[in-house]
Amino acid sequence: xxxxxxxIMMTGIFGLLSASFFVAMDAVDVAFTEASVGAGIATLLxxxxxxxxxxxxxxxxxxxxxxxxxxxxxxxxxxxxTLDMPYFGFAEAPVHQHVAPxxxxxxxxxxxxxxIVTSVLASYRGFDTLGEVVVIFTAGMGVLAxxxxxxxxxxxxxxxxxxxYLMHERHLILRIVTKMLLPFILLFALYVQFHGDFGPGxxxxxxxxxxxxxxxxxxxxxxxxxxxxxxRTFVRSLSAIGVLLYxxxxxxxxxxxxxxxxxxxxxxxxxxxxxxxxxxxxxGVGLTVAAVMVIIFxxxxxxxxLP
Amino acid sequence: xxxxxxxxxALCLLLGSFLCLSGGVGIxxxxxxxxxxxxxGVTDTLAAAMILIGLMLQNPExxxxxxxxxxxxxxxxxxxVASHALAKAAFKNDLVPLSDSxxxxxxxxxxxx
Numbered sequence: 001x002x003x004x005x006x007x008i009m010m011t012g013i014f015g016l017l018s019a020s021f022f023v024a025m026d027a028v029d030v031a032f033t034e035a036s037v038g039a040g041i042a043t044l045l046x047x048x049x050x051x052x053x054x055x056x057x058x059x060x061x062x063x064x065x066x067x068x069x070x071x072x073x074x075x076x077x078x079x080x081x082t083l084d085m086p087y088f089g090f091a092e093a094p095v096h097q098h099v100a101p102x103x104x105x106x107x108x109x110x111x112x113x114x115x116i117v118t119s120v121l122a123s124y125r126g127f128d129t130l131g132e133v134v135v136i137f138t139a140g141m142g143v144l145a146x147x148x149x150x151x152x153x154x155x156x157x158x159x160x161x162x163x164x165y166l167m168h169e170r171h172l173i174l175r176i177v178t179k180m181l182l183p184f185i186l187l188f189a190l191y192v193q194f195h196g197d198f199g200p201g202x203x204x205x206x207x208x209x210x211x212x213x214x215x216x217x218x219x220x221x222x223x224x225x226x227x228x229x230x231x232r233t234f235v236r237s238l239s240a241i242g243v244l245l246y247x248x249x250x251x252x253x254x255x256x257x258x259x260x261x262x263x264x265x266x267x268x269x270x271x272x273x274x275x276x277x278x279x280x281x282x283x284g285v286g287l288t289v290a291a292v293m294v295i296i297f298x299x300x301x302x303x304x305x306l307p
Numbered sequence: 308x309x310x311x312x313x314x315x316x317a318l319c320l321l322l323g324s325f326l327c328l329s330g331g332v333g334i335x336x337x338x339x340x341x342x343x344x345x346x347x348g349v350t351d352t353l354a355a356a357m358i359l360i361g362l363m364l365q366n367p368e369x370x371x372x373x374x375x376x377x378x379x380x381x382x383x384x385x386x387x388v389a390s391h392a393l394a395k396a397a398f399k400n401d402l403v404p405l406s407d408s409x410x411x412x413x414x415x416x417x418x419x420x
Binding site: 173 | 384
């Protein structure tokens, strides 16, 4: 396919289908993430990128043969690597011997959370999740370093004002419906954020949904109006504050005598400590994800508007 | 009473599935972009509403009902607006609707771009 728009739409449909089969396999948390990240915001960001680069693929200037050879070699090596692994669904596999039973039988006593996925993600495997958050933060910083557009306050202000007064002249239906839906989208994001302990959800999904609300606003009301509403310096600091909050919880638990990201020591009882720790680090994840998504979108779009 | 409710639920679900199917047939068979979009836009909203109402009747009390009601409200808002935005974007990009006077076959590469 040469038409990149069609390719992106296919990617989005693929994401939605993956989410459906994750639901069929009872992995609702993963399905939620895939639906919001893979089908939702990734498609949107790729579309924004295509507006920068142009819609159709360039003609090939290199030999794709070598790339194919590399891909096949890597794929062959990876498949060779899996030969040593236990069969899919093999009951005697090491992972089913000691790690999984502990999560399933003991996580309720140890963390007090009904949603095992959240307790694994945020507590038992908290360090891995810290890594993921740092990766997202780095992506945001990379986009800022490469694509940042310096602000020209005078022009921004004039355009924001003119758009504000002409708000209902264009896209009347879209703007009114967006205005009505936006509070519910943001409220839903907060629900997903704080309900992650009990049902599917958590910082990643909530951050993406929150960012999607802001991006929807920017798309319908124009980038300059959105910049008028969302302070860019604030968003940039927010992305760092999320990571710092996450790492800070780890440091505080170390200062209180536990291991890094060992939440047992944060409150009087281990379960209360776990509750507090997981709430705080999910908040950190949500802040960083939302801020980075908004940063990426704004900078992609800002690039496009340059003369 | 239970029989009536489950019958009504089954009827709603069947009607919703039929509408989904007819929307799918419409997008394949109709001649140009606007008629196709009309087929999907109109049937999908009603089909989703019918299926959701059918599911609500399966579980008439409790939290599930409330959540389905919220999804229904969202669908009723979002689906027609999405169709509207799509049609408006197509019209702004000079995609001419199919009529007797022009020979545009519609929906092909050349007419969209």
